[in-house]
Amino acid sequence: MKKLNANLINLINILKDGEYHDGNTIGKHLRTSRSAIWKSIKKLQNYGVQIDSIKGKGYALREPLVLLEKNKIQSQLKNENIEIIIFESVHSTNEYLKVLKNSKKIIICLAEQQTQGKGRLSRTWYSPFGKNLYLSCYCPIQKDISELAGLSLVVSLAIVKTLNAYGKDNCFSAKWPNDVLYEGKKISGSLIEIHAESHGSSHAIIGIGINVNMLDDSKQINQAWSSLQQVIGEYIDRNQLCARLINNIVYYLEEFSSFGFVPFQNEWIKADCLTNQNITLRHADKKINGKVKGVNMQGHLLMELKNGDLRTFSSGDTTIEKK
Numbered sequence: 001m002k003k004l005n006a007n008l009i010n011l012i013n014i015l016k017d018g019e020y021h022d023g024n025t026i027g028k029h030l031r032t033s034r035s036a037i038w039k040s041i042k043k044l045q046n047y048g049v050q051i052d053s054i055k056g057k058g059y060a061l062r063e064p065l066v067l068l069e070k071n072k073i074q075s076q077l078k079n080e081n082i083e084i085i086i087f088e089s090v091h092s093t094n095e096y097l098k099v100l101k102n103s104k105k106i107i108i109c110l111a112e113q114q115t116q117g118k119g120r121l122s123r124t125w126y127s128p129f130g131k132n133l134y135l136s137c138y139c140p141i142q143k144d145i146s147e148l149a150g151l152s153l154v155v156s157l158a159i160v161k162t163l164n165a166y167g168k169d170n171c172f173s174a175k176w177p178n179d180v181l182y183e184g185k186k187i188s189g190s191l192i193e194i195h196a197e198s199h200g201s202s203h204a205i206i207g208i209g210i211n212v213n214m215l216d217d218s219k220q221i222n223q224a225w226s227s228l229q230q231v232i233g234e235y236i237d238r239n240q241l242c243a244r245l246i247n248n249i250v251y252y253l254e255e256f257s258s259f260g261f262v263p264f265q266n267e268w269i270k271a272d273c274l275t276n277q278n279i280t281l282r283h284a285d286k287k288i289n290g291k292v293k294g295v296n297m298q299g300h301l302l303m304e305l306k307n308g309d310l311r312t313f314s315s316g317d318t319t320i321e322k323k
């Protein structure tokens, strides 16, 4: 577990033009030795960053890279009272936040790499260095746990809104309860863990993974996936994306905390890609087939079963049946 340090950020900021820079000159700029620069370069290469080195010329980044930077994110936030922690590498941003208790304010944990990124249902979340967004949000909550079913949907809507702001005809959709898709391919998912403490206070850890600048390097993902760069066609500034996402999440959480899921129903209808689809729902070790009929006021899934019965589900995992 290692916090992201300024040396690495400054080094990448010099190399980000894609040109060759020699160790001596970089060292002078950053007031450090050539061997310290060499060590940082090795470290980045070990993380999987592609850096070419030629004797006499120095080092050059083979593909664009801008690291996450606390100041760049914080300066774009609407709420000034949010703490941000950024790791170079961490097991899982959700797991890291689990050790914190009783914070009254929102804490955001970000990482350039996760070594044990977690998805729902004990899946792993592929988390290569510097490519994507791995964000967890510690959020104190005042609601009863029974009222939190809609929270996953509200988080998905905040992600959809953030991605749609990149201007591609509202092409991102939400798949109940926690997936965000582009043309049926997964671009983002969230993992929400609720912690209730004995003296009545509780908090949610909302973990969000967004595939941002990942292009081709992941045979590690065993389902159809996409990334924001693939959709938009250009390198995405993750600091800006992150700030926009935090602003949307914080606003949506406030609304949800005051008014529940009801104000989000119309937005869900617009974003939802499951209604009127035949799906398989995995719920409590069972597989249930049926047609989706939307969601109710709490955000529970409405499903018409093969025998015509209408049932509601508060949790589960959905797959659209192939036609």
Ligand code: BTN
Pocket (backbone or CB within 6 Å): 091, 092, 093, 094, 095, 114, 116, 117, 118, 119, 120, 121, 123, 125, 133, 134, 135, 136, 178, 179, 188, 189, 190, 191, 207, 208, 209, 210
């Ligand atoms: C899913 O779609 O299965 C949920 C994926 C959630 C991944 C994010 S990445 C940041 C946070 N830390 C984790 O270990 N998981 C979540």
